[in-house]
Amino acid sequence: MSAFDELMAFQHQTEALSQVAGRLGWDQETVMPRGAAPQRAEEMGALEAVLHARRTDPRVGDWLAAIDDGALDAVGAAKLRHIRRSYARNTKLPEDLATALAKLTSRSQGIWAEARANNDVAHFLPTLKEVVALKREAAAALADGGDLYDALLEDYEPSTSAAEIGAMFDRMRPRLVALLDRVMGATAPTPLSGQFAEVGQLRVSDKLAAAFGYNSDHGRIDKAVHPFSSGSGLDVRITTRVAEHDPFNCFYSTIHEVGHATYEQNIDHAYLLTPLGEGVSMGVHESQSRIYENQLGRSRAFTSWLFGQMQDQFGAMNVTDPEAFYRAVNRVHPGYIRTEADEVQYNLHVMLRFDLERQLVAGTLEVDDLEAAWNQRFAADFGVAVDVPANGVLQDVHWSVGLFGYFPTYSLGNVYAGCLYQALRKAVPELEADLAKGDPSAALAWLRDNLQTHGGLYEPRDVIARACGFEPSEAPLLDYLDAKFGDLYGV
Structure with missing residues (x-):
C-alpha cells in the first residue's frame, strides 16, 4: 500500500470511532437513564483518549510527509487538507486535557439540564x-501565541476569525435594529393560541420531516430538551421538542434539524x-437548517399548506385563514429564547452570546459575573428584563458541553442562507407554486446538487460561492429580511 492508502485506511477507522462517540452523545440526550451519567462520562473520556491518540499518532505525520500532494486528484487533495489541519491542531x-474535557463536558451536560429545570444558576x-x-x-495550547477565541472558532468554521465575524456583526446590527424598531412600532399580528396535543404535533412533525426530504x-x-442532529452518512438522527401551547416550536425545530440531517444524508456516499x-x-451546516426553516418553511406559500395540515389535525383555530396563519408564524415579538426567536431578532441573540463568550475565553469576564452580564446586555438589546435563569443564561x-466558538456560526449560517436563497429563486422559478403544495423537492434537489453532495470537498466560503455564483456577504440576508417584514408589517 502507498502512504496515501495506508493513511486513508487508518483514517477510515478513526472516522468510524468518531461516529460511535457521536452515537453515545445522542443516547445521552435522548434515552440514557439519568443515573448512568457518571459512567457515561468515563466512557466518553475513554473513547476521546483513543480518538486523540489516533489523531496524533506519529504515523500520521510520517504518512503526510511521504505523500506527494502533486500526484493527488482534487478529492485526494481535499482529504489530505482536512487530515493535515486535524493533525496540526x-x-x-x-x-490528558482532551480526555478531561470529554469527561467534564459529558458530566456537565446533565448538571446544566438540572439547573435549567430548577432555575438554579448556583447549581x-x-x-x-x-x-x-x-x-x-x-x-x-491551540492558539500557539495567537488569539484564543480564534483557536476555538477554528473547530467550527475554519479560516474565519473573530475579528471578521465582529466586523460582519457591526455591519448587520444597524439594519437589524432599524428594522426591529419599525416592526415594533407597527400593529402586531394575532398570535396562534390554544392547546395542541403532543400526539398531533408529532404527526405533523413527521409529515414535515418527510416533506423536507428526511430519509x-x-x-x-x-x-430532547435542546433539539439537535447527530451522525452522518447512513445513520443520521434528529430530535425535536413539544410545548402543547406552541406547536411552532415543534414544527420549526423539526424542519431546522432536518436541514442539518439531510445535508449529512445527501453527501456523496463515496466519501x-x-x-x-x-x-x-x-x-455551512446552519445555512441548510436555516434556509429550510425560514426562507422555505416560513414562506407565505409553504405556510398556506401547513395551515391546511393544522386544520386537518387540530380542527378550527383562532387564526382562521392562510394569510393570518402566515403572519402568526412570522410574528415579531419580545422573547427570551434564541431558538424561538423570529428572523428579525435571531441574530441579535447570537451577537449577545458571541460577545460574552469572547470575554469568558479572554478572561475579561468571569463565570461568577456571567448571569449579571447576560441580564444587563439582554435588557439593553431587547428592552426586556430576564425573568428566570432558564430564559436567560441557562437557556442554551x-x-x-464546551462549545465555545460555536454561536457565531448560527449567524454565518443565516448569512449563507440569504445568499443561497437569492440564487435558489433564480434557479427554481416554480418555487412558490411548489411550496404552496407542500412540495419543496425542487429546492431541495438544487441544494443537494449544488452544495450538500460535496461534503468537505471545498472550503466553507468556497462551497457557498460555487453554489451561488458570487462571494457570500450579509447583504442578501438583510435585503430579504427588509423585504419580507416590510411587506408583512407594512413598514
Whole structure:
C-alpha cells in the first residue's frame, strides 16, 4: 500500500470511532437513564483518549510527509487538507486535557439540564467554571501565541476569525435594529393560541420531516430538551421538542434539524467515513437548517399548506385563514429564547452570546459575573428584563458541553442562507407554486446538487460561492429580511 492508502485506511477507522462517540452523545440526550451519567462520562473520556491518540499518532505525520500532494486528484487533495489541519491542531492539545474535557463536558451536560429545570444558576456555576478553565487551557495550547477565541472558532468554521465575524456583526446590527424598531412600532399580528396535543404535533412533525426530504430508513426522530442532529452518512438522527401551547416550536425545530440531517444524508456516499463525509463547517451546516426553516418553511406559500395540515389535525383555530396563519408564524415579538426567536431578532441573540463568550475565553469576564452580564446586555438589546435563569443564561446547552466558538456560526449560517436563497429563486422559478403544495423537492434537489453532495470537498466560503455564483456577504440576508417584514408589517 502507498502512504496515501495506508493513511486513508487508518483514517477510515478513526472516522468510524468518531461516529460511535457521536452515537453515545445522542443516547445521552435522548434515552440514557439519568443515573448512568457518571459512567457515561468515563466512557466518553475513554473513547476521546483513543480518538486523540489516533489523531496524533506519529504515523500520521510520517504518512503526510511521504505523500506527494502533486500526484493527488482534487478529492485526494481535499482529504489530505482536512487530515493535515486535524493533525496540526490535535498535536498541540495534550491527551490528558482532551480526555478531561470529554469527561467534564459529558458530566456537565446533565448538571446544566438540572439547573435549567430548577432555575438554579448556583447549581451549574461551579461546573461551568471548570469547563471555562479547561477551554481556556485548550485555547492557549491551540492558539500557539495567537488569539484564543480564534483557536476555538477554528473547530467550527475554519479560516474565519473573530475579528471578521465582529466586523460582519457591526455591519448587520444597524439594519437589524432599524428594522426591529419599525416592526415594533407597527400593529402586531394575532398570535396562534390554544392547546395542541403532543400526539398531533408529532404527526405533523413527521409529515414535515418527510416533506423536507428526511430519509427515515437512515434516521429517527426523538425528543430532547435542546433539539439537535447527530451522525452522518447512513445513520443520521434528529430530535425535536413539544410545548402543547406552541406547536411552532415543534414544527420549526423539526424542519431546522432536518436541514442539518439531510445535508449529512445527501453527501456523496463515496466519501463515507472519510474526512469529506461530513458537513464542511457549522456555518455551512446552519445555512441548510436555516434556509429550510425560514426562507422555505416560513414562506407565505409553504405556510398556506401547513395551515391546511393544522386544520386537518387540530380542527378550527383562532387564526382562521392562510394569510393570518402566515403572519402568526412570522410574528415579531419580545422573547427570551434564541431558538424561538423570529428572523428579525435571531441574530441579535447570537451577537449577545458571541460577545460574552469572547470575554469568558479572554478572561475579561468571569463565570461568577456571567448571569449579571447576560441580564444587563439582554435588557439593553431587547428592552426586556430576564425573568428566570432558564430564559436567560441557562437557556442554551452549548457552554455546558464546551462549545465555545460555536454561536457565531448560527449567524454565518443565516448569512449563507440569504445568499443561497437569492440564487435558489433564480434557479427554481416554480418555487412558490411548489411550496404552496407542500412540495419543496425542487429546492431541495438544487441544494443537494449544488452544495450538500460535496461534503468537505471545498472550503466553507468556497462551497457557498460555487453554489451561488458570487462571494457570500450579509447583504442578501438583510435585503430579504427588509423585504419580507416590510411587506408583512407594512413598514
